[in-house]
Amino acid sequence: MGDISQLKQIRPLFIALLLLWPINSQADSPRLVIILADDSYPPYSYVKDGRVTGIYVDLITQAAQKIADKYYVKIKPLPWKRALNEIKNGKYIAIIPPYQHLKSRRYIKPYSVSLLSEKVVAFCHKDINLIELIKQNTTALNRPINIGINAGYLILNDRLIRAKHNNKIKVWEHKNTQANVNKLMLKRMDCYINDSLSTLWILKKLQKDSPEMNFDEIEQSFVVMERTAHIGYVNSPSYLFTYKDDFIKQMDQAILELKDAGELDKIVAKYLQ
Structure with a gap:
């Protein structure tokens, strides 16, 4: 017991x-x-x-x-x-x-x-002066400027947001940087907005993979914003x-x-x- x-x-x-x-x-x-x-x-x-x-x-x-x-x-x-x-x-x-x-x-x-601090830049064809074309009273183009951005990104500054509301630009979301750069090269987009380093990284990669590609007609139009990640x-x-x-x-x-x-x-x- x-x-x-x-x-x-x-x-x-x-x-x-x-x-x-x-x-x-x-x-x-x-x-x-x-x-x-x-x-x-x-x-x-x-x-x-x-x-x-x-x-x-x-x-x-x-x-x-x-x-x-x-x-x-x-x-x-x-x-x-x-x-x-x-x-x-x-x-x-x-x-x-x-x-x-x-x-x-x-x-x-x-x-x-x-x-890190990132610099968001508009990459455009040389014949597209984005700053001039989004001015309030410009009549330089008779159509909206087609701008590509990555899906889900919020990278338009106040000036570009106003231009969008005034139908001076049309913003297209595409899957990623590579997709946007491809459309820019094919002239399906007038400009592409993204971080400068990321875009240049893709351009460098494309040029390495396809040496025949020519980026001479693409330039950094202006700095849209600088932000920290x-x-x-x-x-x-x-x-x-x-x-x-x-x-x-x-x-x-x-x-x-x-x-x-x-x-x-x-x-x-x-x-x-």
């Missing part, structure tokens, strides 16, 4: 330890954090040979190594517009690399520290991603340390070789 009585006393403690074991085991493991990334925005974020790569991908991967004791960061590439919808629907915690659009993308908040976090109730505030703090600190140490400069140089 004494042995049975002792077993009855031990059993509740044994059950409690079993219940606690998975919790403690899980707590000791780094938490998985999935960050969505534009799958076609070279050299910043793109897929090559089946894996996601790029300047921002490398920077975040290195930053993630600094906080690997608490977080296991995985970067998942998706088409930009689809990635934005996933964030809007609250399915993932973060996305790279949006500019800050506090009013038009209220579902993204907050933003990380700056990853960030990790954008889902603007969701805290109970959905209870770790969000701590992750943002740690990731921001890791990114700043890498930038201060000159690691970002090394990453950029690698992709511009």
